[in-house]
Amino acid sequence: MDLAAGQSPVLELRGISCAYEPNRPAVEQITLTVHQGEILCLLGPSGCGKTTILRAIAGFERITDGSISLSGRLVSSRDVMVPTEQRHIGMVFQEYALFPHLRVEKNIAFGLSHLSRPQQKAIVDDLLTLTGLRGLEHRYPHELSGGQQQRVALARALALRPVLLLLDEPFSNLDPDMASRMRQDLHALLRQTKTTAILVTHDHDEAFSMADRVAVLNRGRLEQFDTPEAIYHVPTTPFVADFVGQADFISGVVTNDVVTSEIGEFPNTQHLATGTSVVVMIRPDDIHIVPTKGADAHILARQFKGSENVYTIQLPSGQIVHSSESSLSIYQVGTAIALRVVATHTVLFPQPLESSGKKDPGHGNAPPP
Numbered sequence: 001m002d003l004a005a006g007q008s009p010v011l012e013l014r015g016i017s018c019a020y021e022p023n024r025p026a027v028e029q030i031t032l033t034v035h036q037g038e039i040l041c042l043l044g045p046s047g048c049g050k051t052t053i054l055r056a057i058a059g060f061e062r063i064t065d066g067s068i069s070l071s072g073r074l075v076s077s078r079d080v081m082v083p084t085e086q087r088h089i090g091m092v093f094q095e096y097a098l099f100p101h102l103r104v105e106k107n108i109a110f111g112l113s114h115l116s117r118p119q120q121k122a123i124v125d126d127l128l129t130l131t132g133l134r135g136l137e138h139r140y141p142h143e144l145s146g147g148q149q150q151r152v153a154l155a156r157a158l159a160l161r162p163v164l165l166l167l168d169e170p171f172s173n174l175d176p177d178m179a180s181r182m183r184q185d186l187h188a189l190l191r192q193t194k195t196t197a198i199l200v201t202h203d204h205d206e207a208f209s210m211a212d213r214v215a216v217l218n219r220g221r222l223e224q225f226d227t228p229e230a231i232y233h234v235p236t237t238p239f240v241a242d243f244v245g246q247a248d249f250i251s252g253v254v255t256n257d258v259v260t261s262e263i264g265e266f267p268n269t270q271h272l273a274t275g276t277s278v279v280v281m282i283r284p285d286d287i288h289i290v291p292t293k294g295a296d297a298h299i300l301a302r303q304f305k306g307s308e309n310v311y312t313i314q315l316p317s318g319q320i321v322h323s324s325e326s327s328l329s330i331y332q333v334g335t336a337i338a339l340r341v342v343a344t345h346t347v348l349f350p351q352p353l354e355s356s357g358k359k360d361p362g363h364g365n366a367p368p369p
Contacts, residue, residue: 013067016030040211049220092167103139165196167198207228218239262316288341289325291331296315299313
């Protein structure tokens, strides 16, 4: 998404911190901006603070430091706490929170009592069409599928024309196929209505398919805030590299302005001095298998994933790397191979690999110290 230059943000978080217990912040010094029509994903593992941030934006949690502004208006600080109902925010929860005794049309219209009946009907009619619920308006929630219930929850949130829509893992209760369809439908709906939204998820595929920008969180801190493409191809920390897709980490040394490693040479993208020890991040789709008699590397395992085969490979040093090949490229376990590395982006980290907040940042493949 191309954000207009100089455009005022809809949401500004400036160094916010939240703590449920004294001296134990749940989130710490988070700074983010969200612009009109933008979709932001808060991405990270359980307990990283993403839902806490969402609740602070909604006004359900007090912040202990920093400030939150909506459309230029201060709504949260140490001394300010604007009530949730005065923030003009729409919310969709994991459980959808529909009223079981109300039909679909009444659920959608629930927050519109301040409008005349013709105005309410016009808004509900528009949203029934937008969300694909036309024909279901007289049903009760228990008569709907999970995907239909989610659409009702979205329609109810959008009926209030919020300045910001918050979605807390909205696809977690759906089966994978339904979740995939709903992601596509929700993305199209948000674009059509030009709704500014924040989505909380632990699924990087979900974040990448939905977001204009992604904020990766780890242990209450912001690790990286960037486009999905930059997050995947140019991660700034080992945690981000590993969390958003399988990553292997190869030891290397800068020699004559290139990085030499066991699997080949890489550009010295950081212009480090000769002799500097580094770690090169490599992804399975950067490594390709070439069966070669007498080669020192060999295949340990193959995992078929439908559209691809992911091979586990042992290098002569004993280190493990992975290769992604087409679903028709089938090689037997034990096959001796050479590797052809085609890395479109070279990502270097200091050696030894700094702590990433995960027990095993490289799936067991972090280089020895």
